[in-house]
Amino acid sequence: MTFRFLTFAGAQLLAVLAGWSLGDALGALVALLLGTWLWFLLDLWRGLRVRRWLRKGQLADAPAMGGLWGEVADRARRMLRQLVKKAEDSEARLQEFLLAIQASPNGVVLLDPEGHIEWCNQTAAQHFGFDPDRDLMQSIGNLLREPVFAAYYASRDYSHDIVMNGRGSTLSRPVRLSVHLHGYGEGRRLLLSRDITALDQADAMRRDFVANVSHEIRTPLTVLSGFIETLQTLNLEDHERQHYLNLMSQQASRMQTVVSDLLTLSRLEGSPAPGLTEWVGVQGLLMHCEQESQALSGVIGSHNGRRHQIHFDIEAARGVDLAGSHNELQSALSNLVSNAVRYTPGGGSIQVSWHTLPDGRAEFDVRDSGPGIAPEHIPRLTERFYRVDRSRSRETGGTGLGLAIVKHVVQRHGAQLNIESTLGVGSRFSIVFPASRLRQAAPSLMGPAPSAGAQRAKEAA
Ligand code: ADP
Numbered sequence: 053m054t055f056r057f058l059t060f061a062g063a064q065l066l067a068v069l070a071g072w073s074l075g076d077a078l079g080a081l082v083a084l085l086l087g088t089w090l091w092f093l094l095d096l097w098r099g100l101r102v103r104r105w106l107r108k109g110q111l112a113d114a115p116a117m118g119g120l121w122g123e124v125a126d127r128a129r130r131m132l133r134q135l136v137k138k139a140e141d142s143e144a145r146l147q148e149f150l151l152a153i154q155a156s157p158n159g160v161v162l163l164d165p166e167g168h169i170e171w172c173n174q175t176a177a178q179h180f181g182f183d184p185d186r187d188l189m190q191s192i193g194n195l196l197r198e199p200v201f202a203a204y205y206a207s208r209d210y211s212h213d214i215v216m217n218g219r220g221s222t223l224s225r226p227v228r229l230s231v232h233l234h235g236y237g238e239g240r241r242l243l244l245s246r247d248i249t250a251l252d253q254a255d256a257m258r259r260d261f262v263a264n265v266s267h268e269i270r271t272p273l274t275v276l277s278g279f280i281e282t283l284q285t286l287n288l289e290d291h292e293r294q295h296y297l298n299l300m301s302q303q304a305s306r307m308q309t310v311v312s313d314l315l316t317l318s319r320l321e322g323s324p325a326p327g328l329t330e331w332v333g334v335q336g337l338l339m340h341c342e343q344e345s346q347a348l349s350g351v352i353g354s355h356n357g358r359r360h361q362i363h364f365d366i367e368a369a370r371g372v373d374l375a376g377s378h379n380e381l382q383s384a385l386s387n388l389v390s391n392a393v394r395y396t397p398g399g400g401s402i403q404v405s406w407h408t409l410p411d412g413r414a415e416f417d418v419r420d421s422g423p424g425i426a427p428e429h430i431p432r433l434t435e436r437f438y439r440v441d442r443s444r445s446r447e448t449g450g451t452g453l454g455l456a457i458v459k460h461v462v463q464r465h466g467a468q469l470n471i472e473s474t475l476g477v478g479s480r481f482s483i484v485f486p487a488s489r490l491r492q493a494a495p496s497l498m499g500p501a502p503s504a505g506a507q508r509a510k511e512a513a
Contacts, residue, residue, distance in 0.1 A: 056120045063091045095121075102128070111136065158246050159229075165239030167192050167205075179229055179245045181219035192243070201231065210234060210241075218247065228252045264437040268310045268451065272303035279303075306449065313453040316383065317436070320460040326380065328489065331373040334414075337382050338366040338406060341389045345402065348393045352448070358398030365405040372406075372414065375489040376465045384461035387454040388418045388481045394448040395441075396422035396478075412487030419480045425473040433471060434459035458483075465489060 064087055071083025098121040105115055106128060114129045116122075150171075153160050159176030161169055168189045169182070177184045180196060187195060193205060204214045210233040218227035230246045279300045283293065342364045353359035374381060392402045400421040408414045425433070429440045437452035439445040445452060462469045466486045473479035 060091060063087050158244055161243040163192055163241040163243060176245055179218050261436060269307055272306045276300055276303045310451045313451045313457065316457055317453060325464040326377040328375040330377065331375055332378045332381055334369040334372045334374050334406060335366065337385055338364065338369050340382060341385050344386055345389045345393050348390055353398050360393055360396060360398060361401040363403050368408055369406040371493040373491045373493055374485060380461045384458045385416060387458050391454060392418050392420035396420040413484050414490050415482050415484045417482040419478060421478040424475040424477050424479055426475055430471050430473060
């Protein structure tokens with residue numbers, strides 16, 4: 053300020069001196085006036101430059117000048133720079149905040165006091181079918197017309213959430229959303245949505261499961277208590293009593309099988325997958341399957357007089373070890389073979405084979421000439437208690453849990469279950485084991501190969 057005053061006073065003094073030296077006192081006065089005007093115009097021009105720059109607000113175009121206006125411009129530039137920095141920081145923080153909400157697995161919609169959409173994340177857009185750009189500032193009431201939401205929105209009681217259908221929900225593929233509104237700020241609302249389809253399905257599955265288990269246990273229990281009542285109230289001959297006791301024993305063992313299969317399933321679900329430390333001889337597993345299938349076919353054949361033609365081609369399993377749990381693997385392989393025997397009428401053929409695939413994996417394959425399975429049932433066969441032919445399953449002692457157990461065992465061993473079937477022709481169930489779980493035992497550990505004579509005798513037989 054002092055500098056400004058001094059320059060102004062200096063400029064006037066110079067003008068007076070110049071005017072005096074050129075003329076008299078009048079000349080000095082005229083020069084003083086002219087000097088003052090010149091100074092004023094120069095000052096005005098500098099001030100206007102600063103104002104023009106401030107109006108545009110472009111930091112880079114700040115005028116370079118000294119004096120008071122230079123200082124004003126400099127301070128304004130510094131303040132502007134600070135403001136720009138602050139605005140950039142806030143913008144960056146806002147973007148990070150929005151990115152975090154975008155990454156949320158839940159839908160988030162910000163509503164203004166009139167219920168217009170101010171912002172929504174991609175998840176909410178997917179849940180409700182919004183277009184995050186086009187639907188901005190649209191009224192939520194116009195976009196979400198589900199009656200359950202409309203009633204909730206209008207009630208203004210947001211102490212609880214509601215469950216409604218999501219975008220693209222159909223009867224066969226339902227999409228269920230939990231939607232909750234929260235008030236904030238001055239009349240604003242936050243709408244949160246969560247996809248609970250899987251939870252809903254798990255809940256429905258749990259209910260079905262409990263209903264199925266109760267049904268499976270109740271049926272033999274009802275039969276058992278009926279027989280007990282008969283034995284208690286009727287005076288029966290010995291052979292009749294024996295007949296009822298046999299039937300009761302059948303029902304009791306049926307219940308036992310269901311309970312034991314359920315326990316197996318829960319063990320499979322609740323324990324860690326078998327590692328690569330325990331090795332099981334595949335040949336032993338397959339020979340056990342062969343014995344079981346012959347015995348089972350004998351039992352079925354004793355009823356209808358016709359046994360199955362069962363053929364095991366398991367030479368390739370000689371010396372092959374499989375990493376996993378012996379009990380689990382035996383139960384999975386036996387289940388597939390026993391299903392083939394149980395569902396194929398007497399006289400039908402069953403082919404079981406083990407072979408190595410070119411990529412090092414190995415396949416256990418069971419083919420039967422049974423009734424076959426219609427395509428619509430195939431994807432559901434591994435569901436618990438799912439049966440195509442309920443009465444045949446029960447007749448042959450099935451629980452409807454066999455293939456569910458197989459699926460779990462297969463998954464736990466990193467293997468793959470394949471099912472192919474043609475109605476009226478037969479079925480093929482196969483398990484493909486990964487190469488990482490297979491090894492060929494050293495020749496010294498393998499049992500002796502059948503001698504040529506023994507082989508010929510076998511072929512002749
Ligand atoms: P179940 O104890 O009833 O045999 P599973 O889970 O083992 O239960 O099999 C489920 C259903 O799949 C069976 O009820 C049967 O209808 C069908 N199924 C399984 N294996 C065969 C097969 N080899 N041939 C025809 N149907 C089969």
